[in-house]
Amino acid sequence: MSKHHSCAIPGCNHMIPASRLMCRDHWFEVPGPLRHAINSTWKNGEIGAYRRNVEEAVRVVSGTEPAAEPEAEDAAD
Structure with missing residues (x-):
């Protein structure tokens, strides 16, 4: 597995x-709120919300688009 990759x-x-x-x-x-949401959904294993x-x-x-509200994990994911 590579130890490095390019920026997203x-x-x-x-x-x-x-x-x-x-x-x-x-x-x-x-x-900031979106950075926090990315970190917390990753740490909590909320993969669907993390990807979104x-x-x-x-x-x-x-x-390409203005910022929307960060997403929390749904029970459906």
């Missing part, structure tokens, strides 16, 4: 540790 933001070529989602510059462009929050963060940082 399309077009960013920064190589980052496998334990990180994005490079530092892009991570701090993600609104990551998709939202990528849209926000890529400039």
